[in-house]
Amino acid sequence: xxxxxxxxxxGIKRSWDGLSLRNETRNSQPPTPTMAxxxxxxxxxxxxxxxxxxxxHDRRERLIKTSRDITALSKKIIFSLQRVRTANTPLPPSIAxxxxxxxxxxxxxxxxxxxxxxxxxxxxxxxxxSPGIQEFIEALSFNxxxxxxxxxxxxxxxxxxxxxxxxTEEDYVMGLFDLTGELMRFAVTSLSAGSHSQGQGQSGTEAxxxxxxxxxxxxxxxxxxxxxxxxxxxxxxxxxxxxxxxxHGGMLRDYGKKSEVMQNSVEKVERAAYGILVRGSERPAGxxxxxxxxxxxxxx
Amino acid sequence: MIDRAIFESLQTKxxxxxxxxxxxxxxVQNLARKGRSTQATLxxxxxxxxxxxxxxxxxxxxxxxxQKEEISRLRSVADKHPFYKYNGLWSxxxxxxxxxxxxxxxxxxxxxxxxxxxxxxxxxxxxGKFLDIPVNLKEEDAFHLTLEEYLLALISMVEELAxxxxxxxxxxxxxxxxxxxxxxxxxxxxxQLLNLKNDILRKRSDGIKYSVKKVEDVVYDLSLRNLxxxxxxx
Numbered sequence: 001x002x003x004x005x006x007x008x009x010x011g012i013k014r015s016w017d018g019l020s021l022r023n024e025t026r027n028s029q030p031p032t033p034t035m036a037x038x039x040x041x042x043x044x045x046x047x048x049x050x051x052x053x054x055x056x057h058d059r060r061e062r063l064i065k066t067s068r069d070i071t072a073l074s075k076k077i078i079f080s081l082q083r084v085r086t087a088n089t090p091l092p093p094s095i096a097x098x099x100x101x102x103x104x105x106x107x108x109x110x111x112x113x114x115x116x117x118x119x120x121x122x123x124x125x126x127x128x129x130s131p132g133i134q135e136f137i138e139a140l141s142f143n144x145x146x147x148x149x150x151x152x153x154x155x156x157x158x159x160x161x162x163x164x165x166x167x168t169e170e171d172y173v174m175g176l177f178d179l180t181g182e183l184m185r186f187a188v189t190s191l192s193a194g195s196h197s198q199g200q201g202q203s204g205t206e207a208x209x210x211x212x213x214x215x216x217x218x219x220x221x222x223x224x225x226x227x228x229x230x231x232x233x234x235x236x237x238x239x240x241x242x243x244x245x246x247x248h249g250g251m252l253r254d255y256g257k258k259s260e261v262m263q264n265s266v267e268k269v270e271r272a273a274y275g276i277l278v279r280g281s282e283r284p285a286g287x288x289x290x291x292x293x294x295x296x297x298x299x300x
Numbered sequence: 301m302i303d304r305a306i307f308e309s310l311q312t313k314x315x316x317x318x319x320x321x322x323x324x325x326x327x328v329q330n331l332a333r334k335g336r337s338t339q340a341t342l343x344x345x346x347x348x349x350x351x352x353x354x355x356x357x358x359x360x361x362x363x364x365x366x367q368k369e370e371i372s373r374l375r376s377v378a379d380k381h382p383f384y385k386y387n388g389l390w391s392x393x394x395x396x397x398x399x400x401x402x403x404x405x406x407x408x409x410x411x412x413x414x415x416x417x418x419x420x421x422x423x424x425x426x427x428g429k430f431l432d433i434p435v436n437l438k439e440e441d442a443f444h445l446t447l448e449e450y451l452l453a454l455i456s457m458v459e460e461l462a463x464x465x466x467x468x469x470x471x472x473x474x475x476x477x478x479x480x481x482x483x484x485x486x487x488x489x490x491x492q493l494l495n496l497k498n499d500i501l502r503k504r505s506d507g508i509k510y511s512v513k514k515v516e517d518v519v520y521d522l523s524l525r526n527l528x529x530x531x532x533x534x
Contacts, residue, residue, distance in 0.1 A: 042489075046493045049447060049490075049494060120438065120441045173310065238307040239307075243314075245318040
């Protein structure tokens with residue numbers, strides 16, 4: 001590096017000599033500032049640039065790191081929430097305590113980013129923070145669905161965040177796409193858990209419900225599980241009716257892929273519901289479906 | 301229960317944003333079209349001897365001024381929205397324009413906008429003054445030329461000058477390669493001061509050394525054969 005710098009500095013001196021001569025001959029302009037002066041200008045100009053770029057990279061890296069931390073915490077929340085078996089009920093206390101402390105940590109992380117994303121920089125670093133926000137929306141909307149059995153709205157998400165944090169439509173939509181994946185896991189596990197209690201003939205409230213509503217005596221899904229299946233189907237239909245213009249910046253890139261994954265998830269749940277209903281009673285107690293397989297493979 | 305209103309309001313937002321993008325896109329398209337004709341005019345410099353360059357530079361200046369009008373249209377629309385939300389739509393074309401401005405200035409045009417008549421290029425502030433746009437804003441969320449865009453434009457200019465060094469010789473101008481050599485080296489040492497991360501600026505500025513080498517080879521060939529005019533090189 002060093003010999004290079006020395007050489008090019010030597011080059012600069014000659015440069016301004018050559019340049020001034022050219023200008024004098026061609027444009028008959030007044031003499032130029034001394035070569036050293038001009039070389040110094042370029043040098044000091046780039047030194048300012050360096051400081052500014054350094055600050056930019058520092059902010060960028062800080063935000064990427066925070067975003068990763070938020071993602072990791074959100075994933076932990078989602079893991080805890082997957083231990084829940086029923087929707088539309090308060091979370092079991094142990095899980096609630098767990099997720100609450102993690103949500104608090106996430107909020108602190110979001111607050112720590114505020115100095116880096118004020119004013120002009122708010123949108124400038126949106127892309128750096130976006131993965132964390134999406135994962136957070138996934139966790140928050142899953143939590144919301146489990147306790148309320150409704151979809152969280154974009155403004156409800158914003159309430160959980162400092163006002164400086166942007167909740168863009170893109171991040172919201174991507175978060176909801178990921179939510180369908182979590183709902184798929186949740187639906188399939190709760191379907192299989194619900195079904196074999198019936199299969200074992202433990203006539204609880206669900207079995208009674210079956211008898212009341214089913215004059216024909218044919219098996220139907222317990223209402224709680226049926227609700228999740230219905231909701232997923234509705235989410236799918238709503239997503240499919242959204243039209244995203246081709247020139248839509250960020251959202252377009254992942255939309256197709258995510259949309260396909262979402263359709264697969266919904267189909268898995270539909271097949272699971274069918275399988276449990278028709279063949280559920282033939283499954284051994286404690287059996288759980290394999291979630292790793294694609295929809296094409298027969299998982300039931 | 302899924303609230304359909306959620307998706308309806310999403311669709312509204314998406315449509316609103318699409319309308320903004322379309323509006324900006326139309327302006328950028330015009331800017332790009334005019335930019336191509338500016339670049340076509342400036343590329344005549346590769347086949348025009350320096351002493352006959354004046355009409356070429358006048359044509360180029362006219363076209364650059366036409367692009368400047370598009371920039372002020374762009375600015376008036378873009379200023380209604382967060383700058384970095386849509387910046388990607390026009391960044392490339394703005395860079396091309398700045399690079400044309402710099403090349404035109406280096407060739408001897410746009411004299412009245414330079415800090416001194418001997419200056420070979422416009423500083424970022426001078427470019428901003430010429431295009432009538434703010435530069436390098438730190439706080440205020442408004443349309444401006446960013447530092448990265450300015451630096452990328454300088455790199456494009458360097459690449460064009462490397463090509464010009466070769467073509468100058470073909471035109472019988474044995475003096476210009478030396479001037480280009482000194483200027484490029486000057487900028488190159490400036491870029492070496494920057495701590496670049498793995499981004500577009502890094503990728504593009506890595507290319508400067510090849511431009512430097514290209515020009516150095518020309519100067520070497522000429523000096524080896526004593527073809528550089530006396531008294532004009534170091």
